[in-house]
Amino acid sequence: xxxxxxxxxxxxxxxxxxxxxxxxxxxxxxxxxxxxxxxxxxxxxxxxxxxxxxxxxxxxxxxxxxxxxxxxxxxxxxxxxxxxxxxxxxxxxxxxxxxxxxxxxxxxxxxxxxxxxxxxxxxxxxxxxxxxxxxxxxxxxxxxxxxxxxxxxxxxxxxxxxxxxxxxxxxxxxxxxxxxxxxxxxxxxxxxxxxxxxxxxxxxxxxxxxxxxxxxxxxxxxxxxxxxxxxxxxxxxxxxxxxxxxxxxxxxxxxxxxxxxxxxxxxxxxxxxxxxxxxxxxxxxxxxxxxxxxxxxxxxxxxxxxxxxxxxxxxxxxxxxxxxxxxxxxxxxxxxxxxxxxxxxxxxxxxxxxxxxxxxxxxxxxxxxxxxxxxxxxxxxxxxxxxxxxxxxxxxxxxxxxxxxxxxxxxxxxxxxxxxxxxxxxxxxxxxxxxxxxxxxxxxxxxxxxxxxxxxxxxxxxxxxxxxxxxxxxxxxx
Amino acid sequence: xxxxxxxxxxxxxxxxxxxxxxxxxxxxxxxxxxxxxxxxxxxxxxxxxxxxxxxxxxxxxxxxxxxxxxxxxxxxxxxxxxxxxxxxx
Numbered sequence: 395x396x397x398x399x400x401x402x403x404x405x406x407x408x409x410x411x412x413x414x415x416x417x418x419x420x421x422x423x424x425x426x427x428x429x430x431x432x433x434x435x436x437x438x439x440x441x442x443x444x445x446x447x448x449x450x451x452x453x454x455x456x457x458x459x460x461x462x463x464x465x466x467x468x469x470x471x472x473x474x475x476x477x478x479x480x481x482x483x484x485x486x487x488x489x490x491x492x493x494x495x496x497x498x499x500x501x502x503x504x505x506x507x508x509x510x511x512x513x514x515x516x517x518x519x520x521x522x523x524x525x526x527x528x529x530x531x532x533x534x535x536x537x538x539x540x541x542x543x544x545x546x547x548x549x550x551x552x553x554x555x556x557x558x559x560x561x562x563x564x565x566x567x568x569x570x571x572x573x574x575x576x577x578x579x580x581x582x583x584x585x586x587x588x589x590x591x592x593x594x595x596x597x598x599x600x601x602x603x604x605x606x607x608x609x610x611x612x613x614x615x616x617x618x619x620x621x622x623x624x625x626x627x628x629x630x631x632x633x634x635x636x637x638x639x640x641x642x643x644x645x646x647x648x649x650x651x652x653x654x655x656x657x658x659x660x661x662x663x664x665x666x667x668x669x670x671x672x673x674x675x676x677x678x679x680x681x682x683x684x685x686x687x688x689x690x691x692x693x694x695x696x697x698x699x700x701x702x703x704x705x706x707x708x709x710x711x712x713x714x715x716x717x718x719x720x721x722x723x724x725x726x727x728x729x730x731x732x733x734x735x736x737x738x739x740x741x742x743x744x745x746x747x748x749x750x751x752x753x754x755x756x757x758x759x760x761x762x763x764x765x766x767x768x769x770x771x772x773x774x775x776x777x778x779x780x781x782x783x784x785x786x787x788x789x790x791x792x793x794x795x796x797x798x799x800x801x802x803x804x805x806x807x808x809x810x811x812x813x814x815x816x817x818x819x820x821x822x823x824x825x826x827x828x829x830x831x832x833x834x835x836x837x838x839x840x841x842x843x844x845x846x847x848x849x850x851x852x853x854x855x856x857x858x859x860x861x862x863x864x865x866x867x868x869x870x871x872x
Numbered sequence: 873x874x875x876x877x878x879x880x881x882x883x884x885x886x887x888x889x890x891x892x893x894x895x896x897x898x899x900x901x902x903x904x905x906x907x908x909x910x911x912x913x914x915x916x917x918x919x920x921x922x923x924x925x926x927x928x929x930x931x932x933x934x935x936x937x938x939x940x941x942x943x944x945x946x947x948x949x950x951x952x953x954x955x956x957x958x959x960x961x
Contacts, residue, residue, distance in 0.1 A: 701936070703933075704933050704934055704936070707930040707931065707933060707934060708934055710930075711931060711934075718908075722908070722909075725908075725910060726908075726909040726910065726911075729910065729911060729912065737916075738916065738919060738920075741905070741908075741910055741912065741916070741920065742920065742923065742927065744904055744905055744907070744908035744910055745901065745904050745905075745920065745924055745927055745928075746927070746931055747931075750931045750934070752944060753931075753934045753935055753939075754934060755944040755945040756934075756939050756942040756943065756944055756945070757934045757936070757939060757942075758944075758945035759942050759943055759944065759945040760936075760938075760939055760942050762945065793919065793922075793923050796923050796926055796927060796930075797923075797926060
């Protein structure tokens with residue numbers, strides 16, 4: 395696959411360009427900042443652009459290249475960081491008037507520190523749904539993120555800005571967080587790849603919490619290979635996160651063989667493919683993608699995920715209860731300072747009981763065991779990543795999360811790795827996406843299957859017209 | 873100009889308007905919000921009431937008979953393989 399313009403579209407491509415002297419980190423960074431300054435007012439991808447600090451990091455990367463110092467494939471690569479993750483050079487707002495402005499000031503979250511150690515260039519703080527939940531409220535003074543494929547449509551959430559920035563070519567990758575689908579949702583709607591990691595695979599200290607037993611920080615980029623490169627940098631134990639697991643970090647990118655021969659794919663038809671909330675075009679595209687994997691040698695079989703619908707509910711209750719605990723005092727005293735959708739989302743948790751939370755954890759025990767048995771028979775499960783293409787922003791309500799299906803939340807409940815992978819477009823020109831799920835810490839397997847699919851398709855490399863128009867007007871002054 | 877987000881008083885499908893609710897549903901929701909010390913607008917109360925029966929039914933769906941002897945997943949540790957043959961990568 396090749397990129398379609400002057401700027402590299404993937405981390406792997408940019409890394410090769412930088413080492414071959416076709417570009418410099420400063421030239422690449424400056425070009426993407428220029429593109430960001432042009433498109434951000436329309437797309438609302440960034441809360442803060444740290445241009446000066448980014449260029450300083452790019453200068454350092456070029457200096458290292460010149461000195462023969464190579465910190466790995468992220469050296470000199472421009473990235474976005476979701477604005478609930480602390481960075482030392484910009485405030486963290488969580489897109490909220492409620493968060494203490496001093497929160498995280500002057501420090502990097504471990505995941506950011508690791509990216510900087512790898513030589514990455516942080517371009518800025520990307521828009522998030524307020525506190526990683528709810529929908530945008532333009533009355534609160536933060537930009538509404540817009541889908542670059544159609545700006546009247548949703549960019550998904552909550553890692554909206556990172557998703558928009560990648561799809562529009564403002565950065566080559568970035569970080570999101572995922573508690574019920576917040577990496578996979580924007581990846582699906584904006585047409586790129588997003589990996590929700592195993593709970594405990596990546597440290598989440600230095601990140602504004604949403605739900606303590608569900609939150610994860612995950613890589614977002616055009617391709618599965620790029621997600622692997624990002625994951626190699628950010629994964630691994632950190633003593634500041636009590637949930638972060640102390641096991642080795644594979645070189646994920648070296649495990650992407652492109653070979654799915656013999657890989658056992660389970661396709662859970664009930665709920666994931668027959669729920670009335672599933673869009674027909676999504677269903678057809680995902681089934682076609684599964685056929686591609688089958689043609690490549692994977693063994694495909696229909697299966698059942700027991701009580702998947704209830705797993706979505708248990709995830710919702712768990713998320714709601716844990717988030718409410720964090721926000722309660724502010725909800726009581728500063729209700730109107732929250733965005734109108736955020737406070738409804740958080741407030742709904744008050745309608746559940748303490749017993750409901752306990753029962754959700756009992757259900758979680760059961761569900762994890764049932765899913766574990768399923769993975770004795772299958773290496774991965776493949777489902778739609780999201781039930782529909784991006785909907786119009788003005789047609790969305792916070793209650794949609796209650797009444798609609800979620801194909802992502804069950805995997806947060808079980809703590810499993812899952813990747814969203816572009817697999818087509820709707821008749822309206824909006825991206826469609828499948829989800830690949832595996833057992834705990836099998837990020838290598840989900841990335842292998844995703845990468846194998848992307849070696850024979852190019853959905854993940856398509857760029858929206860708004861980005862192509864910009865691309866043609868920019869040149870890198872290397 | 874691009875559209876903004878949905879107006880606050882717009883109801884999604886599959887929820888019920890307040891005037892069709894049993895009176896005790898409205899009172900239950902008021903009591904739950906009061907217990908949580910939340911002060912909401914009339915419009916917001918209507919939205920909470922509209923979605924409450926669906927939420928309650930969903931929560932009730934978790935009380936499955938075969939979970940009777942199930943323990944909580946507190947101390948959740950996904951690093952611990954649920955089966956002996958689960959090898960970590």
